[in-house]
Amino acid sequence: MEHVHHALKFKYDLCIGCSHCTSVCPTCSIHVENGHPILDPNRCIDCGMCYQTCPMNAIYIEQDDFETIYNYKCPVILLPSIFSAQFPEKVSQRAILSAIYHLGFKYVYEVEKSVDILKEVINEQVKDADKEKPLISSFCPAIVRLIQVKYPSLVGNLMLVKPPLDLTAIYIREVLVERGHAPEDIGIFYVAPCAAKIAAVKSPVGEEKSNIDGVINMNYLYNKVFRVIKQAEYTLREDEFDFHPLSKNSILWSLTGGEIKDITFGRNLAIDEVHNVSDFLDKLENEDLDGIDFLELRACDESCAGGILCAGNRFLIAERQKKRAKQRPRVVTPAENNILNFNEFLKEHMTVGKVQPRSMDKLDDNISVAMRKMKKVFEITNDLPKVDCRICGYQTCKALAEAVVNGQADIKQCVFVQRILEQTDKLTQAEALKITKKVWGEVKLDKDSIKHLDLM
Amino acid sequence: MHFEYQVEGGDFTNAGTTSSTVKKMMKQLGVDPTVVKRTVVALYEAEVNIVAHAYRGTIYVDLEENCVDVKLVDEGPGIPDIDKAMQKGYSTASPQVREMGFGAGMGLPNMKSNADKLTVTSVVGQGTTVEIINYF
Numbered sequence: 040m041e042h043v044h045h046a047l048k049f050k051y052d053l054c055i056g057c058s059h060c061t062s063v064c065p066t067c068s069i070h071v072e073n074g075h076p077i078l079d080p081n082r083c084i085d086c087g088m089c090y091q092t093c094p095m096n097a098i099y100i101e102q103d104d105f106e107t108i109y110n111y112k113c114p115v116i117l118l119p120s121i122f123s124a125q126f127p128e129k130v131s132q133r134a135i136l137s138a139i140y141h142l143g144f145k146y147v148y149e150v151e152k153s154v155d156i157l158k159e160v161i162n163e164q165v166k167d168a169d170k171e172k173p174l175i176s177s178f179c180p181a182i183v184r185l186i187q188v189k190y191p192s193l194v195g196n197l198m199l200v201k202p203p204l205d206l207t208a209i210y211i212r213e214v215l216v217e218r219g220h221a222p223e224d225i226g227i228f229y230v231a232p233c234a235a236k237i238a239a240v241k242s243p244v245g246e247e248k249s250n251i252d253g254v255i256n257m258n259y260l261y262n263k264v265f266r267v268i269k270q271a272e273y274t275l276r277e278d279e280f281d282f283h284p285l286s287k288n289s290i291l292w293s294l295t296g297g298e299i300k301d302i303t304f305g306r307n308l309a310i311d312e313v314h315n316v317s318d319f320l321d322k323l324e325n326e327d328l329d330g331i332d333f334l335e336l337r338a339c340d341e342s343c344a345g346g347i348l349c350a351g352n353r354f355l356i357a358e359r360q361k362k363r364a365k366q367r368p369r370v371v372t373p374a375e376n377n378i379l380n381f382n383e384f385l386k387e388h389m390t391v392g393k394v395q396p397r398s399m400d401k402l403d404d405n406i407s408v409a410m411r412k413m414k415k416v417f418e419i420t421n422d423l424p425k426v427d428c429r430i431c432g433y434q435t436c437k438a439l440a441e442a443v444v445n446g447q448a449d450i451k452q453c454v455f456v457q458r459i460l461e462q463t464d465k466l467t468q469a470e471a472l473k474i475t476k477k478v479w480g481e482v483k484l485d486k487d488s489i490k491h492l493d494l495m
Numbered sequence: 496m497h498f499e500y501q502v503e504g505g506d507f508t509n510a511g512t513t514s515s516t517v518k519k520m521m522k523q524l525g526v527d528p529t530v531v532k533r534t535v536v537a538l539y540e541a542e543v544n545i546v547a548h549a550y551r552g553t554i555y556v557d558l559e560e561n562c563v564d565v566k567l568v569d570e571g572p573g574i575p576d577i578d579k580a581m582q583k584g585y586s587t588a589s590p591q592v593r594e595m596g597f598g599a600g601m602g603l604p605n606m607k608s609n610a611d612k613l614t615v616t617s618v619v620g621q622g623t624t625v626e627i628i629n630y631f
Binding site: 324 | 515519522523524525528529531532536558560561631
């Protein structure tokens with residue numbers, strides 16, 4: 040199986056083994072062993088639900104060392120437009136931008152600069168009768184991965200165009216070389232609002248390699264920039280380079296409904312939050328949902344305003360973003376947004392390769408073996424209590440049954456099975472304890488760990 | 496593996512439960528996604544037919560290593576002329592129903608194009624049996 044990069048990592052020294060991450064994972068990719076979560080890299084889609092739910096901040100999202108920007112003579116920052124919407128409204132766009140320059144960046148670009156070009160291509164594809172409908176947006180990388188692992192039959196519906204991030208990066212490289220910078224001097228650093236975007240940069244789906252040289256987490260940059268602003272270390276810049284000229288709908292693009300705003304043809308739907316998306320894709324697989332042409336699907340509630348690396352409240356971020364959009368015209372000219380002069384060039388680089396399914400549901404590559412395993416899973420699941428208590432370390436009774444059938448777990452990890460076996464002397468208390476300790480570690484089950492026995 | 500599911504006539508909210516369950520099992524077996532899709536489309540159509548037209552029905556699913564065989568047996572009004580019903584565009588739906596966009600006469604033809612083998616038998620006043628077989 041191909042190697043899939045994940046941006047989410049566990050810090051076991053902070054983890055208290057509460058297994059909240061196990062319970063919220065939409066693809067059932069985490070189970071507990073020795074008191075800590077274990078991630079199944081073939082199931083994880085980098086949505087970040089675990090990161091959001093962890094009470095100990097024991098999950099982190101890897102990023103590149105900020106200092107690496109200084110390895111380039113011409114460090115460029117590529118900002119999602121949502122970045123400036125994190126700040127309180129009294130902090131001006133210009134102050135934010137000036138603070139970023141103060142940190143050492145030579146150029147600041149916004150990711151959505153290329154949206155005006157991309158939307159033309161999307162419109163063409165939606166109108167194209169030969170395309171498998173509904174076309175599904177490939178903008179949200181967590182959704183692309185969700186479809187790969189959970190809805191392999193819908194992989195052919197994914198729109199094979201580059202997201203704005205890659206298009207803008209290609210443009211930047213092109214235009215900076217034109218301005219006389221040596222290609223090796225240019226380092227493009229992307230500010231990521233979520234783990235999925237980072238994973239997509241580090242191992243792009245349907246592409247050989249990314250155009251991004253480094254990734255900075257959005258909350259990290261937010262902290263750095265806010266500090267510069269608070270301490271008034273920067274000088275307010277007059278020029279705002281390419282920062283402002285986004286069109287109204289480019290600014291709205293990363294919010295829910297942003298992609299479908301500009302589609303002039305057919306029936307289009309926008310759905311956000313990973314469980315909502317899953318419900319809809321289930322339905323889409325089951326029945327012929329007639330006449331839907333395009334689906335904008337986003338893993339986060341409120342789309343990128345709800346990105347797990349966003350620093351503020353998602354509704355306030357979306358509000359500020361919408362206010363900014365209101366002040367901008369629907370159409371901008373090539374004189375305002377230089378990228379429009381690169382229209383033809385970028386359209387040549389628009390498509391990405393086919394996305395391959397990698398089904399997580401498949402029990403075995405051999406169908407006879409899969410059949411035998413499926414029968415076994417049914418039988419075992421029937422014997423389990425179906426309370427999905429997670430004491431066995433798995434998200435659900437069915438997940439334990441599958442792990443048992445695949446030889447990864449012992450059915451005696453189930454606390455109900457233990458009690459049943461103990462009644463007929465098929466399992467001693469000591470054996471049961473040993474099994475449970477293998478899941479939850481020694482500490483939680485140490486007989487001396489309860490200090491207030493008198494209360495019990 | 497053999498499964499049986501009950502379907503109530505008129506229960507549109509739960510229509511599609513069986514096709515969804517069968518879909519999940521086929522995915523676990525690693526059946527080619529296009530075969531899964533075809534099966535689900537045919538089965539869903541057949542399931543909704545019971546809900547829309549019959550009083551009740553039973554769906555018998557046999558999942559084998561090389562095929563899925565689904566038999567939908569309903570108690571209902573039956574189909575008077577199956578050959579006609581298999582023709583594209585043939586429908587007994589009233590103009591009122593057609594006006595809403597239903598009854599285009601594509602139900603059985605659509606099922607046929609998504610099944611490797613489709614057998615329909617019916618006794619007017621008693622019910623209809625539809626069998627869909629798709630090979631992997």
